[in-house]
Amino acid sequence: MKLIDLAGILPVDGVLPRDVEVNGVSSDSRQVTAGTLFFAVSGSKADGATYAGDAAKRGAVAIVAAKGAGLASAGIPVISVDDPRLALALSAAKFYGRQPETMVAVTGTSGKTSVAAFTRQIWKHAGYAAASIGTTGVVAPGRNEYGQLTTPDPVALHKLLAELAASGVTHASMEASSHGLDQRRLDGVRLAAAGFTNLGRDHMDYHPTVEEYHRAKLRLFDTLLPKGAPAIVFADDPWSKPTIDAARAAGLKVLTVGRHGDFLSLKRVEHERHRQRAEIECDGAIHEIDLPLAGDFQVANSLVAAGLAIATGTDVGKALGALEYLEGAPGRLDLVGTTAAGAPVYVDYAHKPDALENVLAAVRPFTTGRVIVVFGCGGDRDRGKRPIMGEIATRLADVTIVTDDNPRSEVPETIRAAIMAAAPGAIEIGDRRLAIQEAVGMLHAGDTLIVAGKGHEEGQTIGTETLHFSDHEEVRNALAGSPA
Ligand SMILES: CC(=O)N[C@H]1[C@@H](OP(=O)(O)OP(=O)(O)OC[C@H]2O[C@@H](n3ccc(=O)[nH]c3=O)[C@H](O)[C@@H]2O)O[C@H](CO)[C@@H](O)[C@@H]1O[C@H](C)C(=O)N[C@@H](C)C(=O)N[C@H](CCC(=O)O)C(=O)O
């Protein structure tokens, strides 16, 4: 790519000859090689401007920096912009070029991974080559990779989108995290539609208030979606109305789903143990769907996913019919096994209050005995959620075992103590393996066990070390060793 190709994005004129070759874009000086355009962004730990000299030494062709960054001494040309993160996202989109023709994104506190996975499955069922991108990684035809971030950084994202498009993927669904939206990671993505699931307490270590957290999520609707594009909004959440209002004000075509939904209206749900029967009305016609997943929230996620698929051209009957074949995203109310007496054990990714509340409520209807929960809270994350989750667990479960999640740099006992302070009667077992064994050993016929917080994760981070750890493996081992 020539520098001039970025003319619509960056004020390149007069900085360098127009035909200078740019052979890469990066915001990480460590990734810079000869010919890379380096973007100095200010982050949570460092200011990229500090690394301008490093980038220059490694052969950067120029530096894109915030106005007033004062990089005159870097020794290479500096292009000043208002928003270097935005400039990076748009430049990465331009540099890598191709994206799947139909891209959708979903945001919300809970359900993003599930909705992205369901949308991919619906499209696949309808015959499209489809991909999903999110917390559990990238899934596409012939591709299944573990990922680091829920919303990848724009350079990695656009490289991936170009690869997917080149491999024939026409439809892709992705998660839009509040960090990703705030940090402009999605700004260069050409979105056809977007979805909203719900809003609850999350990432209070990053967003100062829940209103600001909501505003970050709203960028998807009021800034990123083109006017007139469909916004699929779950209608039964306390934050649905402000989201609908904002999407309408932004000139979007708002399609609501759920019990209060107009586009896909949920008329009735009958719970069975590991499945549920739902009656969904669309355009005056009732569709009876046998959903092979447990949990009210999975009905909500299925409706948002079906809404996204239908709004981007999938036939209604095909989209709703595909719900009968859905597989849950790994580690989301994931039935790992049952005891000999038939008590189910689920691994679930609930690591925030609303998710924990939902998952515990979801299993109650089919639990004739006790609901038992094993969970902890991650270190170096929002401390405020710890007592809230302790209260929810003891209110909704019959037996609560408080254990370690990813303690990271914090003292595990301190994290547990903060949960225990609001969890009267809870049992404390720091070692997650022992906690799972103990819980499985307690199960009688009719009981349900939820091991919450780590879902699909394959490691446990203690200090700076991540050791292999899988709730799925631990549950299977405990079930194999359990007598009853
Ligand atoms: C707090 C946060 O969101 N951090 C993300 C952010 O980093 P940052 O911009 O704050 O970077 P920084 O470390 O302060 O450095 C500033 C700049 O200096 C650059 N630098 C740094 C060192 C150097 O030698 N040279 C150099 O150029 C860095 O590359 C960066 O551009 O941008 C980076 C690139 O995109 C991300 O990798 C990084 O994610 C960190 C690892 C992270 O843990 N993020 C989590 C909190 C996150 O984003 N989570 C969300 C939501 C999860 C969910 O609930 O689903 C997600 O989307 O995954």
Ligand SMILES: Nc1ncnc2c1ncn2[C@@H]1O[C@H](COP(=O)(O)OP(=O)(O)OP(=O)(O)O)[C@@H](O)[C@H]1O
């Ligand atoms: N629609 C929903 N409403 C409430 N809780 C939900 C919903 N969907 C999922 N959950 C709960 O949240 C957990 C995470 O679900 P999922 O991974 O789909 O959401 P996410 O938004 O991608 O979360 P994260 O931001 O942690 O990646 C599930 O394991 C379940 O406990």
Ligand SMILES: N[C@H](CCC[C@H](N)C(=O)O)C(=O)O
């Ligand atoms: N994307 C989230 C995942 C949290 C998962 C939980 N197991 C924890 O470690 O707190 C985060 O990094 O905050």
Ligand SMILES: [Mg+2]
């Ligand atoms: Mg996710």
